[in-house]
Amino acid sequence: xxxxxxxxxxxxxxxxxxxxxxxxxxxxxxxxxxxxxxxxxxxxxxxxxxxxxxxxxxxxxxxxxxxxxxxxxxxxxxxxxxxxxxxxxxxxxxxxxxxxxxxxxxxxxxxxxxxxxxxxxxxxxxxxxxxxxxxxxxxxxxxxxxxxxxxxxxxxxxxxxxxxxxxxxxxxxxxxxxxxxxxxxxxxxxxxxxxxxxxxxxxxxxxxxxxxxxxxxxxxxxxxxxxxxxxxxxxxxxx
Amino acid sequence: xxxxxxxxxxxxxxxxxxxxxxxxxxxxxxxxxxxxxxxxxxxxxxxxxxxxxxxxxxxxxxxxxxxxxxxxxxxxxxxxxxxxxxxxxxxxxxxxxxxxxxxxxxxxxxxxxxxxxxxxxxxxxxxxxxxxxxxxxxxxxxxxxxxxxxxxxxxxxxxxxxxxxxxxxxxxxxxxxxxxxxxxxxxxxxxxxxxxxxxxxxxxxxxxxxxxxxxxxxxxxxxxxxxxxxxxxxxxxxx
DNA sequence: TTCTTCTTCCCCCGAAATAGGGAGGCACCG
DNA sequence: CGGTGCCTCCCTATTTCGGGGGAAGAAGAA
Numbered sequence: 001x002x003x004x005x006x007x008x009x010x011x012x013x014x015x016x017x018x019x020x021x022x023x024x025x026x027x028x029x030x031x032x033x034x035x036x037x038x039x040x041x042x043x044x045x046x047x048x049x050x051x052x053x054x055x056x057x058x059x060x061x062x063x064x065x066x067x068x069x070x071x072x073x074x075x076x077x078x079x080x081x082x083x084x085x086x087x088x089x090x091x092x093x094x095x096x097x098x099x100x101x102x103x104x105x106x107x108x109x110x111x112x113x114x115x116x117x118x119x120x121x122x123x124x125x126x127x128x129x130x131x132x133x134x135x136x137x138x139x140x141x142x143x144x145x146x147x148x149x150x151x152x153x154x155x156x157x158x159x160x161x162x163x164x165x166x167x168x169x170x171x172x173x174x175x176x177x178x179x180x181x182x183x184x185x186x187x188x189x190x191x192x193x194x195x196x197x198x199x200x201x202x203x204x205x206x207x208x209x210x211x212x213x214x215x216x217x218x219x220x221x222x223x224x225x226x227x228x229x230x231x232x233x234x235x236x237x238x239x
Numbered sequence: 240x241x242x243x244x245x246x247x248x249x250x251x252x253x254x255x256x257x258x259x260x261x262x263x264x265x266x267x268x269x270x271x272x273x274x275x276x277x278x279x280x281x282x283x284x285x286x287x288x289x290x291x292x293x294x295x296x297x298x299x300x301x302x303x304x305x306x307x308x309x310x311x312x313x314x315x316x317x318x319x320x321x322x323x324x325x326x327x328x329x330x331x332x333x334x335x336x337x338x339x340x341x342x343x344x345x346x347x348x349x350x351x352x353x354x355x356x357x358x359x360x361x362x363x364x365x366x367x368x369x370x371x372x373x374x375x376x377x378x379x380x381x382x383x384x385x386x387x388x389x390x391x392x393x394x395x396x397x398x399x400x401x402x403x404x405x406x407x408x409x410x411x412x413x414x415x416x417x418x419x420x421x422x423x424x425x426x427x428x429x430x431x432x433x434x435x436x437x438x439x440x441x442x443x444x445x446x447x448x449x450x451x452x453x454x455x456x457x458x459x460x461x462x463x464x465x466x467x468x469x470x471x472x473x474x475x476x477x478x
Numbered sequence: 479t480t481c482t483t484c485t486t487c488c489c490c491c492g493a494a495a496t497a498g499g500g501a502g503g504c505a506c507c508g
Numbered sequence: 509c510g511g512t513g514c515c516t517c518c519c520t521a522t523t524t525c526g527g528g529g530g531a532a533g534a535a536g537a538a
Contacts, residue, residue, distance in 0.1 A: 083360040096506085124471065124476075124477045125322075180484075190465060190468070192461075193523090193525095203485085203486070206487060210487090214484090216526095223525085225428065238309075417514060420514095433494075443516075445519090463496085
């Protein structure tokens, strides 16, 4: 642990990877380069884990998913609200479910020290890059301090790849809304009623409805709420 | 342009900064270190720019805000849907509003080359770290290739500071929605009517309404559409 | 020039959402 | 054990939204 790492080499290979298996291999390589027990990248999603690669035992990954730990894992919960990389010690382990999870994790070969970097992409995408090890606190503090920048970059590059592998997340489905349509949807999105929006824009409510309808049509939305959700997801409007 | 940059020194000073003025000074220092025309970090928000620091002329910043370019700036629109750092040349400059914007920007001393890194934090926070310069394409391509990693790290550290300065974005401020509330809002966001949502969740429409109301209350939303917009912006639901 | 898109305005009516009440059961935490 | 939050169900009104029409001028693109 604590070696000098060939960051450039790893990032280049990461960039050149075209398969999930390739990512998996790189996690192993990163683990060895850093001299730690485990490296894990995983995409966190309400629909369950879409991508994950890392050096944890399969049995633990399996168990993790089966137990629905995605919803209770204190690492995920804690990282979700943070931007900084997070040392596991600073998380909230006081709840009952967290204690159960911790005991279970340690029993499956997960190390007692962890450092997780939250990463976010477009449309609410969220992922974690984690390095895990079994050692004393001092040693770990030194390691994380020495390598935090390399880990941030690595997290970034891993997520870049994961987003490439996920075609739905691409920017290709770009619609264009007219200025008035954007105005209308934006005001609706901040809670105005149609009447308020019409008044704000100084147009009749009927006219407003035409904008909403045409926006709905362009976005392929089933109703106003759907149109606003799509416009937000696509970044066409911002709230 | 293209010098060897004292990344460690800059990042350490960035870490030690406690004021917005300090951030502003660092943008100037980074600009000089990289030998480029401009460095800008800004937080993007519908409420207008909350934080921004950089080396653009005040007159341009003023003009930018007055013209409402936050809504039409192709850099923002383009970056919002991407994770990769973006070279401005790869953006869509074909629309009328984009051409107007470009002309206006060049007239205000903005360079013809740009490289912007999108950054995202908790609760839908979104910011951009941009480096801008006036030069030929080849020179620029070489620069961005040589410095992309440094720029990513710098973007990360700038955003870290901005989040520190914004108390509302702290981890404790986050709303939590119950699983049923998330289900309800998610289904509404994909266009289901209340009746369809109730059926999908196998609950009565009345029960569903209670979820929507409590979610609305938690999110401080004025109506269902607003609640969904907020939940999406905050990353509480994903569509 | 012609054609499309954007902008603005108007009608009616049925369907859907909202607002305001209330009530019981279950699980967890201190 | 009592509080809190979550899940479930029910009522009645009123307001708002959605879909069905149609129409006209202005601006920009082909």
